[in-house]
Amino acid sequence: MYLNQLMIYGFGKFHDRTFDLTTGLNVVVGPNEAGKSTLTQFITAVLFGFPTKKHPELRYEPLDGSRFGGEITFTQKQTRYLVTRTDGPHGGTVTLRDLTNALTLPSASLPHLLEPVDEALFTSTYVMNEPRLGTVFSASKQELIDRLRHVGAIGSDFWLNQAQTLGKQADELYKPQGRNPILNQQLQEHQELTAKLAKAKAAYGTYWDFLRQQETQRQQQGVLQQKLDQQRQITAQLERQAASWPTFVQWQQLAQRQPLTTTGFTRKDATELERLTSRTTAMAASLKADQNKLQRLQQGAKVTPLFTQYLAATTQVDPLFEQLTTVKAANETCNQLRANQRDYQQRATAIEQQYASTGQMPRPFxxxxxxxxxxxxxxxxxANQKRRQLQQELNRLNEDYRQAQPTRRQHSNPLADKQLGWLAAGLVILIGAMFLPGTIFKLIGALCGVAIGYYGVFIVDGETPASRQLQDLTESIRDIQAQLREGGQQEDALTNQLEAVGDSYGLGQIPVEQWSAAQTAIGEWEHLTQQLQQTAEQLTAQTQTISDFQIAIDQALPELQHQPLTNVLQQLAGLQVMRQALGSQQTELTTVADDLQRTQHTLRQTQQAEETFLRTRNLTTVDDFYRYYQQIREQDNQLAQQQALASQLGVTMRTALQQYATQAELIGVVQQAQHQQQALQGQLDTLTTSLATLAGQLDQLTASGTQAVLQQKLANLEARMTATAQTWLANNLTRQWIAATLAAASGDRLPQIVTQASEFYGKLTENRYTEIELTPNTLRVRLATGEWREVSQLSRGTAEQLDLAVKLAFAVIMNQRVGMPLVIDDGLVNFDEHRRQAAYALLAEIGKTVQVIFLTADVTVNAIAGNLIRLTD
Incomplete structure (x- = not known):
């Protein structure tokens, strides 16, 4: 198979672009970002399908919005086909035509034409780039064999997956040296059950009493568990209501908002507003002329610009002089409040850094x-104290046991000599019986000799005080060890309960011994938070006083805008002094100032008329008048939001929340339900602890189970072991059969590929490496000097040359079975100049039998014979 033509409708940066290809070597030259990788992905996408929208970086949707897709003309077995793929579901909409016979084929025929090559094999073997050539570091013989089997037998990918699955399933069932497989565990369990069954033969009286007590407590546990589940449902429902309260409040607020009035916004009102604004503009111009005249007079009288502004706005500024004392006091109060606020914030932050390791403060108990x-x-x-006492007692008993062990000196006591005497007597009688006449007498004499020797060695030794002392110490040690185990379980249960409490209150990262100090710090943190809120409110009130004063000053005296408050207060004090100094002068300056005041008065009247016009329509500015319809739209949005919130809450939730007047009332009900749940949980925990104690006592009495139960368990286990062994055997045999069948289908192509790859590798490396060998886990190569090297010992460029040689050999050898074009996208960037030229020559040679599409940014590639395509043309 080889490609004849690529026609791109829209793919990445390309649109309405056609590329003609030949059967041999095709060289596509272009700089970075010219579209080489885009062209490579186009070939893969049209043949095998577009990636899903979960991977947009691989889809290459057209940047200019043109039609997504394209078509490829290819020839296979003397038949010319045209495949077209455009945007659509399941990898795109495919159209397939047989151009030779002028037939339209179903789209499902395309995968059959490309068999046995699928997208995975095509991209891993026939499409090469620099990152994919680097996979040789992890290549193995098995991977190449799997590729051969995939191509050698149609449908082998399914059987390869089946064989791999059966192998994993067999390993999960049994491994000779494994511990986790099912059959290995069953064998271990069989051994343990057999040992337990041999010991479970006593202590049945107390066992049945404990068993009846256990059954009674289990019934009580079931009743408590049912009550606890019901209480949990009630608590969870109340907690959901508490979580929905903010949404409910927001819905209520939106429902209570009054709609905007729609009167007073006609075209006639707009004309009246325009008349008022025009008059205001005219008076403002007159005011500006008076101000200019006053400024010229002031320059002659050497009056400051600020005082000039004051003369034009005396009616506005004079009342502000009376507020100077109040504003000064408010400024000092603000400085003190900010200092307090920083102190509270630092202390609260220190507590959060210490205890809020997860970003959230723990809750108080x-x-x-x-x-x-x-x-x-x-x-x-x-429990810890009791465990230490038991450990000390155990250490003492172990020391007594060590001291009670017999020494050499004790071995030479009279009782031991007596034992030797009994043993010697038994031996003499046994030997003498051999000389008695008659078999029956010999047998009786031998039995007497053995009995006398046994009595001397075992019975006499068992009656010694030292042996009885050792036995008593052994029993005591076992009893102490049992108590230690039981105490350890109790400590674990108590620790788990404490950890559960810590996790529920956010104290999971804090040691238990620090909880008391943490609770104190949490209380202090809440107090500091309240102080911060109060301080912020006070600061807001004082800041508002100062802000209102500064706004009034900025409007009356623009000269003082954007100046610090301290400077403003000093300037106002200077104005007071200058006003007193110039108060007795009757000059033209005061006359102009009076005119300026009258003009200001008239301007204020026009502004007031404008404000009255807006105020009667519940507006403040002219822009608000023209934005009213935008506010109507926002009102519609609020109505839609109200409906969305109502839908989110649902009728049931709104009805339930309407029963509560405040959030505090709802929280109180939630806390009461939580307390009830905790009480039930405490009762259930106590009963569970009692059941655990009974279970431990039953375990001690029955040695891990009654005889009947253990026998039944053993029988059930043996049945499961038989079924597991049969399944393991079937999986193993099936896997071996699949492997043998596919190996036969793939033939002897692997040695051919290795031989061909060795030849190609020698050409690429200028005969520095002469042979390639497949090992069970990787590849290795031989130097011309005879030394072998693993892939991990090669440089990256040399390793990529090895991977290129193997893939080229695979394509050439398998060309008789399946002919696919080789697409190489800038895969030689790590080659030096000599080996790059050797690679060019090798590609030209291979192009005689296999179609090669070589995309590169190297302009020196022009010397290669073949079809040359420039992306920049």
């Missing part, structure tokens, strides 16, 4: 939880 934690800590302390 309730009274019940506080008492529960104290009780658990007290129990855990008592």
């Amino acid at each position: 309730s009274l019940a939880t506080h008492q529960q934690v104290k009780r658990l800590q007290k129990k855990l302390m008592a």
Whole structure:
């Protein structure tokens, strides 16, 4: 198979572009970002399908919005085909035509034409680039064999997956040296059950009493568990209601908002507003002329510009002089509040850094939880103390046991000599019996000799005080060890309960012994948070006073805009002094100032008329008048939001939340339900602890189960072992059969590929490496000097040359079975100049039998014979 023509409708940066290809070597030259990788992905996408939209970086949707897709003309077995793929579901909409016979084929015929090559094999073997050539570092013989089997037998990919799956399933069932497989575990369990069954033959009286007590407590546990589940449902429902309260409040606020009035916004009102604004503009111009005249007079009188502004706005500024004392006091108060705020914030931040390691402060304990934690800590302390006492007692018993062991000196006691005497007597009688006449007498004499020797060695030794002492010490040690195990289980249970409490209150990262200090710090943090809120409110009030004063000053005296408050207060004090100094002068300056005041008065009247016009329509500015219809649109959005919130809450949730007047009332109901749930949980935990104690006592009495139960378990286990062994055997045999069948289908192509790859590798490396060998786990190569090297010992460029040689050999050898074009996208960037030229020559040689599409940015490639395509043309 070879490609004849690529026609791109729209793919990446290309649109309405056609590329003609020949059967041999095709060289596509272009600089970076010219579209080489785009062209490579286009060939793969049209033949095998577009990637899903979950991988947009591989789809290459057209940048200019043109039609997504294209067509490829290719020839296979003397028949010319045209495949077209455009945007659509399941990899795109495909059209396939047989151009030779002028037939339209179903789209499902395309995969059959490309068999046995699928997208995975095409991209891993026939499409090469620099990153994919680097996979040789992890290549193995098995991977190449799997590729051969995939091409050698149609449908082998399914059987390869089946064989791999069966192998994994067999390994999960049994491994000779494994521990986790099912059959290995069953064999271990069989051994343990057999040992337990041999020991489970006593202590049945107490066992049945414990068993009846256990059944009673289990029934009680079931009733408590049912009550707890019901309470959990109630608590969870209330908690969902509490979580939905902010949404409910927002819905209520939107529902209570009054609609905007629609009167007073006609065209006639707009004309009236324009008349008022025009008059305001005219008076402002007159005011500016008076101000200019006053400025010229002031320059002659050497009056500051600020005082000039004051003369034009005396009616506005004079009342502000009376507020100077109040504003000064408010400024000092603000400085003090900001200092307090920084102090509170630093202290709160220090506490958060210490305890809010997860980004959220832990919650304070309730009274019940506080008492529960104290009780658990007290129990855990008592358990730890008891364990230390038992450990000390165990150490003492172990020391006594060591001292009670017999020494050499003790071995030479009279009792041991007596044992030797009994043994010697038994031996003499046994030997003498051999000389007695008659078999029956010999047998009786031998039995007497053995009995006398046994009595001397075992019976006499068992009656010694030292042996009885050792037996008593052994029993005591076992009893102490059992108590230590039981105490350890109790400590683990108490620790788990404390950890559960810590996790529920956000204290999981804090040691238990630091909880008391943490609760104190949490309380202080909440107090600091309240102080910060109060300080912020006070600061806002004082800041508002200062802000209102500064706004009034900025409007009356633009000269003082954007100046610090301290400077403003000083300037106003200077104005007061200058006003007193110039108050007795009757000059033209004051006359002009009076005219300026009258003009200002008239301007204020026009502004007031404009404000009255807007105020009667519930507006403040002219822009608000013209934006009213935008506000109507926003009102519609709020109505839609209200409906969305109502739908989110649902009728049931709104009805339930309407029963509560405040959020505090709802939280109180939630806390009461939580307390009830905790009480039930505490009762259930107590009963569960009692059941665990009974189970431990039953385990001690029955040695891990009654005889009947153990026998039944053993029988069931043997049945499962038989079924597991049969399944393992079937999976192994099936896997071996599949492997043998596919190996026969692939033939002897692997040695041919290795031989061909060795030849290609020698040409690429200028005969520095002469042979390639497949090992079970990787590849290795031989130097011309005879030394072998692993792939990991090669440089990256040399390793990529090895991978290129193997893939080229694979394509050439398998060309008789399946002919696919080789697409190489800038895969030689790590080759030096000499080996790059050798690679060019090798590609030209291979192009005589296999179609090669070589995309590169190297302009020196022009010397290669073949079809040359420039992307920049």
